[in-house]
Structure formats: C-alpha cells, structure tokens
Amino acid sequence: MKRLATVVGLSALLGFAFAAEKVQITFWHAFGGGRTAFIQRAVEDFNYTHPGIEVKVEYKGSYRDTLNAAILAAKQGNAPHIVQIFEVGSQLALDSGIFVPIENYVPADLKFQLDDYIKPVANYYRIGGKFNSIPWNSSNPILYYNKDIFKKAGLDPENPPKTFNEVAQACEKIIASKAAPKCITWPLHSWFVEQWIAEQGALLANNENGRAARATNVYIDSEAMKRIMKWWKGLYDKGYYTYTGKPEDWDGANQLFVSQQAAMEITSTSDVTFMQNASFENGFELGTGFLPVPDGVERNGTVVGGASLWLTKGHPQEEQEAALTFLLWFTNTENMVRWHKGTGYFPVLNTSVKVLEWQNWFERNPAYRAAFDQLLQSKANRATQGALIGPFPEIRTIIENMVQEIFQGKDIAKALSEADAQADQALKRYNASVKK
Amino acid sequence: MDTHAAYKSRWLPWVLLLPSFVILILFLYYPTIETFVLSLYQVAFLGLSKSFVGIENYKILFTDPEYLQIFKNTVVFAFFVVIFSMAVGLALSVLANQRVSGWRIYRLLLIWPYALSPAVAGVIFLFMFNPQSGIVNYLLTITLGIAPDWLTNPTLAMGLLVFVAVWKNVGYNVVFYIAGLQNLPGEVLEAALIDGATPWQRFWRVTFPLLSPMTFFLLIINTIYAFFEAFPFVDLLTKGGPSNATNILIFNIYRDGFEYYKTGMAAAQSVILFIAVVFLTILQFRVGEGRVHYGG
CATH class of the missing domain: 3.40.190.10 (Periplasmic binding protein-like II)
Incomplete structure (x- = not known):
C-alpha cells in the first residue's frame, strides 16, 4: 500500500x-x-x-x-x-x-x-x-464583376461602375441586353450601409461615432442614409438588385454571382481568393473595383x-x-x-x-489590388474609424428590417425615423444596463 | 389500506426516486426557476452583471408593437402548422394503411422526412427556394412562367415556413396514426360495413371518433412542436424576415438572449411562452376530455 x-x-x-x-x-x-x-x-x-x-x-x-x-x-x-x-x-x-x-x-x-x-x-x-x-x-467591401457579362452587354470590362448612378446605368444595359437575369447583388446586411455612410463622411452615432465618449444617439434618420436607401430601393424596384430574401446571407449572394445569375456583387475583400477560384471553375473572367459611392460625394473611404x-x-x-x-x-x-x-x-x-x-x-x-488600394486611400477620420456602439448587433437587425420594409413599399422617410427611434431606444437600454 | 405494502422501509421509495429527482431538479426545475428569477432582472453580458427591475421587462414587452407582432406571427404559424400537419398526417395514414402493393415502401417514405435533421432540412429548402437559382423557381419559370420571391414577400415567407414545418412533422403524425388505425377494433368497422355505411360515413362516424385519443395526444405534441421546435427553420430560412414578418417567439428569445445579450428580456419572453403553452395544454385537456373517446 x-x-x-x-x-x-x-x-x-x-x-x-x-x-x-x-x-x-x-x-x-x-x-x-x-x-x-x-x-x-x-x-x-x-x-x-x-x-x-x-x-x-x-x-x-x-x-x-x-x-x-x-x-x-x-x-x-x-x-x-x-x-x-x-x-x-x-x-x-x-x-x-x-x-x-x-x-x-x-x-x-x-x-x-x-x-x-x-x-x-x-x-x-x-x-x-x-x-x-x-x-x-x-476586410472591407469591394465590387466584384463578371467581365464576360460586361462584354456581352457592351460595357467596358476594364471600367467597372464607380458611383451609384453608374451602377444603375450599367444595370440598365445588362438587363436590356439580357446578358444576365439580374444585375447586382449583395447580402442584405447592415455592414454595407455602414460602409456607405462612412464613404460619405457621415457618422452613425453621436459623440464622434462613440469614439470621443459613449454613444447615446444613433444616426439612422440622416441625409446620408436617405441617399443610400433611395438608390437601393430604385435598383430593387427595377429588378436590377436581387438577394435570396434572407438577411445576412453571404453564401446566398456569392451563389447568385458565381452561378452568373447576377453580373456584379458587392461583398467583402476576404472573398477574393474564393471568388478567383470560383470564377475559374465556372468559366468566367473576374474583375474587381472600388465600392461604388453616391454621386456628387467625395469618396471618403471605408471602415475596416x-x-x-x-x-x-x-x-x-x-x-x-x-x-x-x-x-x-x-x-x-x-x-x-x-x-x-x-x-x-x-x-x-x-x-x-x-x-x-x-x-x-x-x-x-x-x-487583390482593388481591395488594397481602396483601404489605403481611405481618409483617416471619425467616419472611417467606424462607430463604437454597445448594442451594435441589435442595431444591425433594426437597419436590416428597415431595408426590407422599404422594399415592401414603406415610405423611406417614415421607415428611417421609426428605425432611428428603435435604435435609440435599444442604445438607451444597453447603456443603462452597463452603468449599473 | 397500507400504501407501504411493497416496501419495508419508508425511505426506500424515496431513495429509488432520488436519481430521477436529481436529474429533474438539475436540468428542469432549477433552470425554470432561474428563468423566472432572471426575467425580473436587467442582465448584461449573459449574467456578468445584473440589477433588479421588477416587472419592467414584461412592461417593455407588452408595450412594444414589435413584440405584439411576433406574438401574432406565432399564433398564425402554430395554428396552421398544427392543423395542416395533423390533417395531412391523418389523410396520408389512412391511405398508407391500405394493403396495396408496396405499402411498406410508402410507409417508410412517409416517415423519412421526420428522420432528417431540421438543420439539414432547412438548408435544403433554402437552396430549393432560392429565387434566382433554386430548383422550384426554375421549374415554375419553365412551366408557368412565374418566379415568386419566396422569402421577400411576407405572406409567401410565412407560407413557406409553415410548409417546411408541416413537411418535417407529418411523418411523426403518420407513425402514430397508422399505429392507431391498426389497433382499431375490427368488429366495429365490420358491423358498420354490414350495416351498409359508405366509406365516408365509416371514416367520420367510426374511425375518426375511435382515433380521438390519438388525435388528442397529437394535438398537444404538435402544439408544442409548433411553439418550440420551429427555431432552425426560421434561423436558416428567413432570420425572422422580411422585417419581422416571420419572427416567432422562440426565435426572438434566442436572438435577444444570445445575439443581443439581453438575457433578462429573453428570460421574460421564455416565461411568457411557457405560460402560453401551459395555458393551451390545460385548455386542450378541458375541452378535449368531454370529446375524447377512450373506448373500453
């Protein structure tokens, strides 16, 4: 023993x-x-x-x-x-x-x-x-496009659209020429909205995007947001924009683009390697370009x-x-x-x-180049620094619901002000729970 | 009468019950009580910090139009899922109960969907109903020339969710209904046949009433299924969209609790769901008791 x-x-x-x-x-x-x-x-x-x-x-x-x-x-x-x-x-x-x-x-x-x-x-x-x-x-979002479809539609395959209007014009040609059933797709995700806000030099929250002090007010009801929603809704109504119907469906958007159902896709740079392989397997030539921005707005840059x-x-x-x-x-x-x-x-x-x-x-x-240049050319300011908001995941859902309501025909101004109130409420409750 | 007849010691039955009690208390009663308690707190980060707020969480929920919408969605969803999965289940069982050639294969195929994991089923349906590249719209385009946006239209999205949930659960109802049909007393049906009852009469006047215990049991099980087990379909197919049109209680609880870190709110919603289902079950027992015929 x-x-x-x-x-x-x-x-x-x-x-x-x-x-x-x-x-x-x-x-x-x-x-x-x-x-x-x-x-x-x-x-x-x-x-x-x-x-x-x-x-x-x-x-x-x-x-x-x-x-x-x-x-x-x-x-x-x-x-x-x-x-x-x-x-x-x-x-x-x-x-x-x-x-x-x-x-x-x-x-x-x-x-x-x-x-x-x-x-x-x-x-x-x-x-x-x-x-x-x-x-x-x-990573940040860039435009991926199918050069073969661009050629078929009579567009310059080396010159992807850079602004909202250019996207709409390219879409008109692509759909009219029947080069592809749909023109453009990206996941219905708040992330893209956040990026377009930053590109316009606008903020998503007060106190300098929550960087100077804790954010207490979310800016959804803004001119910058209105511009994005008007354009997006226009693309949707004309049948240019498509998505699977499920919010935050990254794979679904990729599937639409890779299967050549859509001529363009806006998605993360982290998919460059995947896209290169997939375009090779599906037999089309891939192009990449900067994230298209609203017309008449100086390109401010994206959020990391x-x-x-x-x-x-x-x-x-x-x-x-x-x-x-x-x-x-x-x-x-x-x-x-x-x-x-x-x-x-x-x-x-x-x-x-x-x-x-x-x-x-x-x-x-x-x-890989577009992805990288876009990041390096981003200006360093509060807008591109990105917002710090406690209940960000919840606010993302609020924004995504708002987009879907707008698609269903809700007045943009009304949808924005309602979502804004909801987001502020969520933020208020979060801040209260953290202080205690 | 001596109730301890089988056991010499008064303690023995308790000792024998102990393992079950331990498991019930640890995994059922304790979490339930904890949920009730948490629903009275404002909880941050899954319980890292919390403060007592009384019935504040409930107040917020019942004054929130979004929550009322979710509640309404749940009622609509559960109603159609229960009705359709039981009706279709019964109809298919009656057909599969006939001794036609290949009946074994029919029965097997009917039960098959039930054996599939809900997550796999959800993903398959997501692929099938993709508006651009899914097989359903492909077939609809070449036959009827239409391509509905299944998940973008609120009514279609809810319809699709009901369809998937029904499709998934029909097999379960078939299993029980076939078992029920095979245990029906043959002499009663035979008597009806001799009396000259039509197949329609035989089914509604004899078979259906005799099946009522099974129907009652399935009603409760299907209700619970519709309330608690539809989560994977919502999560995989719509995420509650378009704009909350398919958001149901169980999905919202998950989202508030594990995606938004609002544990207190999620707990309050669990309590509400719990009470709703208990209430429904009691109601079903009350209403059902008079109408269920247990034979014998």
Whole structure:
C-alpha cells in the first residue's frame, strides 16, 4: 500500500514537472472551413518553434457564438487566453470587463509591431489612443464583376461602375441586353450601409461615432442614409438588385454571382481568393473595383471590418506572457503575408505590404489590388474609424428590417425615423444596463 | 389500506426516486426557476452583471408593437402548422394503411422526412427556394412562367415556413396514426360495413371518433412542436424576415438572449411562452376530455 502511494505521489510530481515545462494556451476563433485548417497549420508551426509553449486552437462557431462562449467561460473562471472578436463587438468586449487592454502588456522590444499597423487598421482598433486588442483579419467591401457579362452587354470590362448612378446605368444595359437575369447583388446586411455612410463622411452615432465618449444617439434618420436607401430601393424596384430574401446571407449572394445569375456583387475583400477560384471553375473572367459611392460625394473611404484578437483577464503572469508571445508571432510580418495570400484579408502591417510589393504580388494578382488600394486611400477620420456602439448587433437587425420594409413599399422617410427611434431606444437600454 | 405494502422501509421509495429527482431538479426545475428569477432582472453580458427591475421587462414587452407582432406571427404559424400537419398526417395514414402493393415502401417514405435533421432540412429548402437559382423557381419559370420571391414577400415567407414545418412533422403524425388505425377494433368497422355505411360515413362516424385519443395526444405534441421546435427553420430560412414578418417567439428569445445579450428580456419572453403553452395544454385537456373517446 505504502509503495503504491509513493508511486502515485511520484507520478503526480512528475506530472506537475511536465506541466510546468509547457505553458498551455487556448485560442478560440470563429473561422470554419478551409480557414480552420489554415490557422491550425500556423499554430503547429508556432508550437514547433516555441518548445516552452503549447497553443491549443479551437473553432467556436460564429463570431457571436465565440463571444458568448468566452463570456460564459470567463464567468465560470476558465476563460480561454485568446479570443477572436468581431469589430462591432469591440464596445461590448470593452464593457464586459473580461479582457485586458493589450497594449499595456506588450514588451518594450516588441512595441515596434504595434506601430507597424497600416493606418486605417490602427485607426479602428486604437480605442482611446490604445490598442485594446491585436488586429487580425481585416476586410472591407469591394465590387466584384463578371467581365464576360460586361462584354456581352457592351460595357467596358476594364471600367467597372464607380458611383451609384453608374451602377444603375450599367444595370440598365445588362438587363436590356439580357446578358444576365439580374444585375447586382449583395447580402442584405447592415455592414454595407455602414460602409456607405462612412464613404460619405457621415457618422452613425453621436459623440464622434462613440469614439470621443459613449454613444447615446444613433444616426439612422440622416441625409446620408436617405441617399443610400433611395438608390437601393430604385435598383430593387427595377429588378436590377436581387438577394435570396434572407438577411445576412453571404453564401446566398456569392451563389447568385458565381452561378452568373447576377453580373456584379458587392461583398467583402476576404472573398477574393474564393471568388478567383470560383470564377475559374465556372468559366468566367473576374474583375474587381472600388465600392461604388453616391454621386456628387467625395469618396471618403471605408471602415475596416473583420475581427481582432483579445487577451482575457486573470491568468498567471507566465501564461499571459506566453499568450502574448503567440499573438505577436501569429500576426507578425511573415504570417500576415501568408494570411493575406490564403484568404484575401488585408496584410495589416506596413512591412507585410512591403514584402508583397517586393514580390510583385499585386501586379501578378490584380484582383487583390482593388481591395488594397481602396483601404489605403481611405481618409483617416471619425467616419472611417467606424462607430463604437454597445448594442451594435441589435442595431444591425433594426437597419436590416428597415431595408426590407422599404422594399415592401414603406415610405423611406417614415421607415428611417421609426428605425432611428428603435435604435435609440435599444442604445438607451444597453447603456443603462452597463452603468449599473 | 397500507400504501407501504411493497416496501419495508419508508425511505426506500424515496431513495429509488432520488436519481430521477436529481436529474429533474438539475436540468428542469432549477433552470425554470432561474428563468423566472432572471426575467425580473436587467442582465448584461449573459449574467456578468445584473440589477433588479421588477416587472419592467414584461412592461417593455407588452408595450412594444414589435413584440405584439411576433406574438401574432406565432399564433398564425402554430395554428396552421398544427392543423395542416395533423390533417395531412391523418389523410396520408389512412391511405398508407391500405394493403396495396408496396405499402411498406410508402410507409417508410412517409416517415423519412421526420428522420432528417431540421438543420439539414432547412438548408435544403433554402437552396430549393432560392429565387434566382433554386430548383422550384426554375421549374415554375419553365412551366408557368412565374418566379415568386419566396422569402421577400411576407405572406409567401410565412407560407413557406409553415410548409417546411408541416413537411418535417407529418411523418411523426403518420407513425402514430397508422399505429392507431391498426389497433382499431375490427368488429366495429365490420358491423358498420354490414350495416351498409359508405366509406365516408365509416371514416367520420367510426374511425375518426375511435382515433380521438390519438388525435388528442397529437394535438398537444404538435402544439408544442409548433411553439418550440420551429427555431432552425426560421434561423436558416428567413432570420425572422422580411422585417419581422416571420419572427416567432422562440426565435426572438434566442436572438435577444444570445445575439443581443439581453438575457433578462429573453428570460421574460421564455416565461411568457411557457405560460402560453401551459395555458393551451390545460385548455386542450378541458375541452378535449368531454370529446375524447377512450373506448373500453
């Protein structure tokens, strides 16, 4: 019996010794499909080159699922070290109080990496002058178009429409010539509306888009919004615009474009790689262009969409340091280059851009170029910084419902003012729940 | 009368019941009570912080026109789902109960949809009813020259959801109705036949009343199905759109609770749904009891 106890005791000790040798880090993200494998490979690389650290990576479902899971895990005291959180969840993540402001913990000799972020990205993720999280996957919307359909319709395949009116004119030709059954599609998603607001230099919330102080008023009933809705409704009524009928249906929109039911699609730059492969498989030539903007408005730029990586509170120092080491490695120059090539997400570091330029990447892969130029040409101001609103997910649904009501024939001015009131109410309730 | 006849110890029955109690309390009673409690709080971030607000959440809900709309949608949805899935289920069972050649295959095929996961069914229907590239509109275009926007029109979207929910649950009703039909006392039907009753009379005067216990049971099960299990179809097909036209209680609870982090509001809605279903079930028992014929 005694001997058994000794053996058990010894092996327990040994177990501890081994555990002490490798620091275990967990990393939760929201990328399914091919991207899961991509991330897994990068993590394996890291574990191989950092013998003291073992990163375990888990796919947790959608952005929302991942955030939910992280909050619940934190509540039970076993939060993952690193969590991927979508951009509109930034205010929520800050308010939840389960994360540390990452910039305070970056070691001095790696600070340079934070200064390396391209301006629009730094612009979005610096909240109160500080990085609270490490930017990772960033994208914005661009126009994809089918060059073959453009040729059939007698349009210049090298000159995609750049403004709202140009889109409408191109659509007229495409539909009249029967080059395609529908002209243009994009997911019925508030994200595009937010982008068009930013392109006009307008704000979506007060207190400088919620950046100077907590937002207390959402601007849905605005001239900028009216312009977008008038145009969109016009396209819809003439049968130029199509969507599957389901809100936020990214795959459905891609399906419409890839199956050549629509000549153009506006969607995220993160689909460049997918679109290139799909257009090749479906036998048409793909073109990309800037996001069309309202006429007579100076192009102000887009908001950086995507997600960033957050570090949770309450871990032993050694684990926190290991997690940070991984984070900075995972988003370093080389890895950002790989990530961009594999997905179409932006290379968010200046040095990564230099590497890609040196490789003549953008010349050899012109489809990636529009995405990137559009981001670099974005002006840095409050509008392109994007809004920080706590109940952003709910406000997105309010905007999407509003669009559908307008399609069904509701007066635009009325729909806007009603949605505005609803959004303000949601924001008021959220703010009240956070203050208590 | 000695109620402890079977057990020597007074405690033994309780001990034997303990495992069931533990499971019921942990997974049923405790969450239910917790939901009632949470519905009186304003909760942020899935419970990281909360403050007592009394019946504020309920007040907000009942004065919100959007919520009343959702309530109305749910009633319409549940009514049609229950009526159609039971009527179609009964009609198909009567047909499948006949000994025609290949009856085994018919029965198997009728039950098939029920075995499919709702998520898979939702995705398949989404593909089929895609307005531009779906098979349904493709066939409608070449035959009738029309291509309805299934999910963009509020009435069509609700109709489609009802159709999918019915299609999915008919198999379940068929299983029970066929079982019911096969257990009918043959002599009663035979007597009716000899008395010269037409097939129509035989069905409505004999078969249908004899099936009433089954119908009653299925009515309750189908009601619960319509209220609680339609979530995947809404989530996958319409997300409650166009502009809340197909948003139903169970979907709104999920959305408020897990997408908008309004746990308190979601809890209040769960309580309302709970009460509504309990009320309906009691009503069905009250009304049903007099009309159900248990034979014997």
